[in-house]
Amino acid sequence: xxxxxxxxAVSTGSxxxxxxxLVLILFALFYLLPLYxxxxxxxxxxxxxxxxxxxxxxxxxxxxxxxxxxxxAQIGVEPTGLKPYFLNSILMVVPAVAISTIVGALNGxxxxxxxxxxxxWVFGLxxxxxxxxxxxxxxxxxxxxxxxxxxxxxxxxxxxHVVYGIGFTTLxxxxxxxxxxxxxxxxxxxxxxxxxxxxxxxxxxVSGPIAVVSVIWQFTNIWNDFLFGVSFGGTSxxxxxxxxxxxxxxxxxxxxxxxxxxxxxxxLPTLLVYIVAGRYFVRGLMAGSVKG
Amino acid sequence: MAASGDVxxxxxxxxxxxxxxLAPSFAVTLLFVYGFILFTIVLSFTGSKMLPRxxxxxxxxxxxxxxxxxxxxxxxxxxxxxxxxxxxxxxIGLLLAIFLDQKxxxxxxxxxxxxxxxxxxxxxxxxxxxxFLDPGIGLQQVMRNTGWESFTFxxxxxxxxxxxxxxxxxxxxxxxxxxxxxLAGLRGIDNEILKAAQIDGASNWQLYRRIVIPLLRxxxxxxxxxxxxxxxxxxDLVVALTxxxxxxxxxxxxxxxxxxxxxxxxMGIGASSAVIMLMTIAAIMVPYLYAELKEKKA
Numbered sequence: 001x002x003x004x005x006x007x008x009a010v011s012t013g014s015x016x017x018x019x020x021x022l023v024l025i026l027f028a029l030f031y032l033l034p035l036y037x038x039x040x041x042x043x044x045x046x047x048x049x050x051x052x053x054x055x056x057x058x059x060x061x062x063x064x065x066x067x068x069x070x071x072x073a074q075i076g077v078e079p080t081g082l083k084p085y086f087l088n089s090i091l092m093v094v095p096a097v098a099i100s101t102i103v104g105a106l107n108g109x110x111x112x113x114x115x116x117x118x119x120x121w122v123f124g125l126x127x128x129x130x131x132x133x134x135x136x137x138x139x140x141x142x143x144x145x146x147x148x149x150x151x152x153x154x155x156x157x158x159x160x161h162v163v164y165g166i167g168f169t170t171l172x173x174x175x176x177x178x179x180x181x182x183x184x185x186x187x188x189x190x191x192x193x194x195x196x197x198x199x200x201x202x203x204x205x206v207s208g209p210i211a212v213v214s215v216i217w218q219f220t221n222i223w224n225d226f227l228f229g230v231s232f233g234g235t236s237x238x239x240x241x242x243x244x245x246x247x248x249x250x251x252x253x254x255x256x257x258x259x260x261x262x263x264x265x266x267x268l269p270t271l272l273v274y275i276v277a278g279r280y281f282v283r284g285l286m287a288g289s290v291k292g
Numbered sequence: 293m294a295a296s297g298d299v300x301x302x303x304x305x306x307x308x309x310x311x312x313x314l315a316p317s318f319a320v321t322l323l324f325v326y327g328f329i330l331f332t333i334v335l336s337f338t339g340s341k342m343l344p345r346x347x348x349x350x351x352x353x354x355x356x357x358x359x360x361x362x363x364x365x366x367x368x369x370x371x372x373x374x375x376x377x378x379x380x381x382x383x384i385g386l387l388l389a390i391f392l393d394q395k396x397x398x399x400x401x402x403x404x405x406x407x408x409x410x411x412x413x414x415x416x417x418x419x420x421x422x423x424f425l426d427p428g429i430g431l432q433q434v435m436r437n438t439g440w441e442s443f444t445f446x447x448x449x450x451x452x453x454x455x456x457x458x459x460x461x462x463x464x465x466x467x468x469x470x471x472x473x474x475l476a477g478l479r480g481i482d483n484e485i486l487k488a489a490q491i492d493g494a495s496n497w498q499l500y501r502r503i504v505i506p507l508l509r510x511x512x513x514x515x516x517x518x519x520x521x522x523x524x525x526x527x528d529l530v531v532a533l534t535x536x537x538x539x540x541x542x543x544x545x546x547x548x549x550x551x552x553x554x555x556x557x558x559m560g561i562g563a564s565s566a567v568i569m570l571m572t573i574a575a576i577m578v579p580y581l582y583a584e585l586k587e588k589k590a
Contacts, residue, residue, distance in 0.1 A: 020391050027388060028405045031468065034420035035408075041423075052433040054424070106313050114310030122318055124585055129325040131577045133525050135549045135566040139335060139559060140328040143344060163324045166317050195309045224413030226528035231554070240415045244532055247419050256423055263419040267412050274411035278404055281411065282472055 042066060042261035049256045065257035069265055073258050074249060075242050082262055085242035089223060089269075091154050092238055096161040097218040103162070104169020104214060105207060109199050111170070112177040113185045123174065130167035137164075138231055145232055152234015160232060161222045168221075169214045172284070176210035177203060209280070216277055217284040220270050239266045329570065336564035342557040353564040363565065365540055366548045369455055373544070374523035376459045377466075382515055384463065385470025386508075390500065392471070393478045403475075406468035414465070418532020421461040422448070451541035454534050458526075458542060461533055466522065470515050477511035478504070517580050524573055545569050 041049055042065050044058040071081035111123050141160060142151070150156030180203065188198045229238040237245075243266045247259045274281050336354070339347045357363050388406060392399055409417065424430045425448040435443035447453035481504060489499055527546035534542040536551075545565060553562030 110310040110314045133569045136570045137328040140331040267416045270411045
């Protein structure tokens, strides 16, 4: 609503406006193209794709590629379909998102309402950890996971994602709580409320929006991760790694329709989150880039 | 004595509680981030092959690294890829943001369409573009079927052009996000300034070139930092789209590090390549984060 009144005051002629719409619509088609290609080819028999009709609607509609991708396709050496890997991803994502968000909330609370000497340094060190290339930690992480007996397991992946996720979740909650009036916290302290009581009663009830941002950001990042999954997944590989194995497999006929169905399956959870809560998704992206 | 000691303990606990709550996260960061960085740096000076071994070899790994054709290919590739990716994403993002800002009907429909690729993983993006650009079944075949018999588009199979297909897919994935950043910047500009300039007789072109774009400086900076950081880390997209090929045509530092460390058993060289990657990112991120944190304090 308010966005409309903030538009720039530039006035344009009708020819220019037609041009604007043309460019904007062409770009929209460009962004939709891969989604269309995946969707339309995942419900076609393979012969229609190899026959060179990738852009056409199916002449025979079939859900067989979806069934195969889900339960019978060859992933690596086992004909298990993507189902077990989808489950791995769920088992990994849910605890990792929950833990990193809760820890981030507590950290943000301490860093804004219980400030101490050197807290900016602590935060700075945690913040930088969000931006390291993860290649720098792959080797020692492999060693440590091996020592802990967590290599190739879902708990191992949860640990990795929590460790490298708390930087971002702390950033979100810190920036959000920074604008919450500290006087209210002081008043509660004078009334004798303790550390956890203040958090539980005063800050948590207003944390809804930022919690949604944090959950969506973590969910998207962890679900979409490939590097950690392929390095430490072992026999508990997540969905992204399984999809890559399916698509890159060099044996037999390339079943493009099954690949496309698998790709949509891998994309579905994050896509659904985006459709349901796109507004928060964008806000999370912005908060991660423009630290305000 | 006992009672007062107890009260003392409780108030002291209250004093220390915030720091105790933060301590595990900080300890984990110190160990898993900074400790691990140190570990990798140390490894890069050792003769480690398949497993970490602590035989000091000085700068030998770095000398070997920069003598390797594969690493030099990776450096050239990342330079070309990152420049094109950053420039094209910024250009498209700015263009779309400015166009969308002209009281466009249907903005609410267009914006989510531009942004949704950001919700997909690079593996999904790579799979979609890999087959769409495949000469046998994708774009080339489709154009030929419509009657344009001589249409040729074999970039993804061509060692000289495969890198540009990675640029296409990466731009497709992130340019909408850059648009959102610029749009937020545009919406933050005070309309009165623009109206005043218009009264002074500025044309639309001058308005944007002289006033709006300079005011978007912070958005440009954020876009640059985020995009360069994404470019250097790019691993999944290369794996999914080209697998580093054809041959070694699309090798990047991230794929190089992985293959030398885990499949070629040259851990020392792999570690030194990771150190170079970290130093590159740190050179961009540290001044940026420092400025951001300092600004907050002031």
